[in-house]
Amino acid sequence: SLAGASVLAKVLHDKFIQYVPLYRQVNEWMRYGLETNDKNLSNWVIRAAHDWLMPVYDRMKALMMSKSVLHVDETYAKVIHRSDGKSGQTNAYNWVYRTVPSQGPVMILFQSALSRGRSVLESFTKGFKGTMICDGYSAYGHLPHVQFANCWAHVRRYWLKAESKNGQKGVDFCDQLYRLERKFKHLPPGKRRKQRQKHSKPIVEAFFQWIDTSPFFGKSALAKAADYTLSRTEGLRAFLSDGRIEIDNNPAENAIRPNVIGRKNWLFSVSEAGARANAICLSLAETAKSNDIDFYEYVKKLLTDLPTLDIHRKPEILDQYLPWSKNIQATCAKLE
Numbered sequence: 001s002l003a004g005a006s007v008l009a010k011v012l013h014d015k016f017i018q019y020v021p022l023y024r025q026v027n028e029w030m031r032y033g034l035e036t037n038d039k040n041l042s043n044w045v046i047r048a049a050h051d052w053l054m055p056v057y058d059r060m061k062a063l064m065m066s067k068s069v070l071h072v073d074e075t076y077a078k079v080i081h082r083s084d085g086k087s088g089q090t091n092a093y094n095w096v097y098r099t100v101p102s103q104g105p106v107m108i109l110f111q112s113a114l115s116r117g118r119s120v121l122e123s124f125t126k127g128f129k130g131t132m133i134c135d136g137y138s139a140y141g142h143l144p145h146v147q148f149a150n151c152w153a154h155v156r157r158y159w160l161k162a163e164s165k166n167g168q169k170g171v172d173f174c175d176q177l178y179r180l181e182r183k184f185k186h187l188p189p190g191k192r193r194k195q196r197q198k199h200s201k202p203i204v205e206a207f208f209q210w211i212d213t214s215p216f217f218g219k220s221a222l223a224k225a226a227d228y229t230l231s232r233t234e235g236l237r238a239f240l241s242d243g244r245i246e247i248d249n250n251p252a253e254n255a256i257r258p259n260v261i262g263r264k265n266w267l268f269s270v271s272e273a274g275a276r277a278n279a280i281c282l283s284l285a286e287t288a289k290s291n292d293i294d295f296y297e298y299v300k301k302l303l304t305d306l307p308t309l310d311i312h313r314k315p316e317i318l319d320q321y322l323p324w325s326k327n328i329q330a331t332c333a334k335l336e
Contacts, residue, residue, distance in 0.1 A: 049277035068130030071252035078268035150235030189243030
């Protein structure tokens with residue numbers, strides 16, 4: 001290939017940090033004297049991701065599955081040439097998984113998949129034991145060794161849609177919990193659990209009792225809000241007994257936002273290989289940002305160093321190239 005580490009790093013940085021699609025990068029490269037096309041750039045991204053970035057991604061995934069708390073979310077995507085025979089207009093999906101700060105450096109991993117089914121979640125998180133913080137989607141449930149904590153932000157949205165006196169009362173219960181969470185935010189997990197047990201638990205129980213004894217029937221927005229809340233009481237109580245668990249899934253929704261922004265610019269992936277490469281690159285980009293690492297410098301270092309190292313027989317070498325490692329923090333940290 002004509003592309004060296006710095007050229008590849010620039011292509012990846014512009015696509016996954018600046019969200020500039022490859023076809024728009026072509027003209028910019030022409031200005032620098034590099035005659036290319038978007039198909040060629042796409043092949044570079046796929047090969048770089050598969051050959052040198054995927055080992056880092058896999059290493060982070062193994063570490064992520066050893067944690068006990070994960071945020072999970074998913075959003076739709078488009079893949080034109082699908083192996084399942086379905087039309088390119090059929091939705092594919094990108095899933096996102098995010099660790100919590102109380103369990104070490106934050107990792108954000110994306111997974112490209114053709115479906116939104118539980119089998120995708122089950123396959124990716126094989127070996128994980130602990131709690132997944134998620135919304136109320138039906139795929140999140142009935143996984144071995146996994147407890148599900150549901151999202152109070154989604155509950156609040158349902159009551160907000162009710163647009164009535166009772167709807168506002170439901171919102172008020174949620175707002176009381178959020179005011180407490182802002183006070184408890186910087187407490188260590190053990191102390192946060194104690195404060196939630198003392199102050200938040202009575203509010204939660206009063207909220208559920210109020211819904212249970214109120215005549216919310218039919219297909220109204222109020223009835224939907226009540227049904228959504230009562231059908232998830234166990235998952236909504238989960239944050240009360242574990243200070244590591246957030247009250248909502250907003251960290252995962254925020255983590256998936258770059259994928260949504262990029263989707264508006266990229267529109268689609270031509271192939272499943274391209275979609276997988278996008279997921280790998282986005283994972284490294286977002287994890288690098290979360291650890292105050294310059295993604296361009298990081299990718300350039302990975303593509304410069306890894307081809308000279310025996311990473312396949314000695315994968316522990318990759319620990320020196322994770323975004324929070326001393327090696328990467330010393331060489332690729334963002335400038336203040």
